[in-house]
Amino acid sequence: MVLTLYGLAAPLGGTATVAMTLAEKGIPYTFVSVDLQHGEHKQPEFRKKQPFGLVPALDDDGFVLYESRAICRYLAEKYAAQGPTLIPTELKAKALFEQAAAVEFANFEPHARAAYNEGVLKPHFNLPVDPSALNACISKLSDNLDVYEVILGKQRFLAGDEFTLADLFHVAFGTTLAEAGCDLMTSKGPNVKRWWKEVTSRPAWLSVLNNGIKTTMCADDALSEP
Incomplete structure (x- = not known):
């Protein structure tokens, strides 16, 4: 099953950090833009994925994870055999x-x-x-x-x-x-x-910039987690 990343549709903050990690590892994923401007991240349905009402969040076949650094570590270790080794093992x-x-x-x-x-x-x-x-x-x-x-x-x-x-x-x-x-x-x-x-x-960062998702900045962008 393809991973689903929920987050801010702009190359900024935690969402972009996760997107870059996915690109480094060559991991296919589906992106779902969360409408921060209209408070979608604060709605009960989204809080099931991220109880603090922030972005990003990752759904890996029913395993839901939030906090960008935790997500990146998870991806680096789950897909350790592909792409660069982003976390040393020694x-x-x-x-x-x-x-x-x-x-x-x-x-x-x-x-x-x-x-x-x-x-x-x-x-x-x-x-x-x-x-x-x-x-x-x-x-x-x-x-x-x-x-x-x-x-x-x-x-x-x-x-x-x-x-x-x-x-x-x-x-x-x-x-x-x-x-x-x-x-x-x-x-x-x-x-x-x-x-x-x-x-x-x-190339991973350039891919996020050139092929990533962009949208109008909204005031709640500052509330997306690092």
Whole structure:
């Protein structure tokens, strides 16, 4: 049975993260767009799939899973034999992967998401932007990318010399930083720039951008989980 992905019909946030993982692994799936603008994600029928009323959610022949990072890990392990190995299996390599994934979750995504919400989402809806809040999250992100620069000076990717989900998790919100007026990903340092160019040039991400589903941004986009 083909997997069904429910989510936001735009290359953003958790839905795009899962879509990129599916593309990396070459997994066929059916996409069902959830109409956030009209509150479909808050309806009882959808809450059976995602009790918090957020997107995305995955249905694998009756096995329903939510939270994008959990979905991606599930896909990477279920389809381990096809496509790139997105989660290492050797004990120490897997520990380094989990370390890198935790770094993204704690030190990158919160600031990239905040910059998107402040610098992109608010202007889209003609809401007042708080420059100090925007500058604060960009400043924090800049400090953290200084650490990335050191890490990436020693290895090709964040968990080692192989691309993993830890790198992939950065893409969906990292690519929105330019829209928020932040050029850190392309100007920070040679190692970050090299890594970012390689990660965002992967065919899987380009496929999501060029062949993925797009729709008009709505205010509830900010409520989609990371």
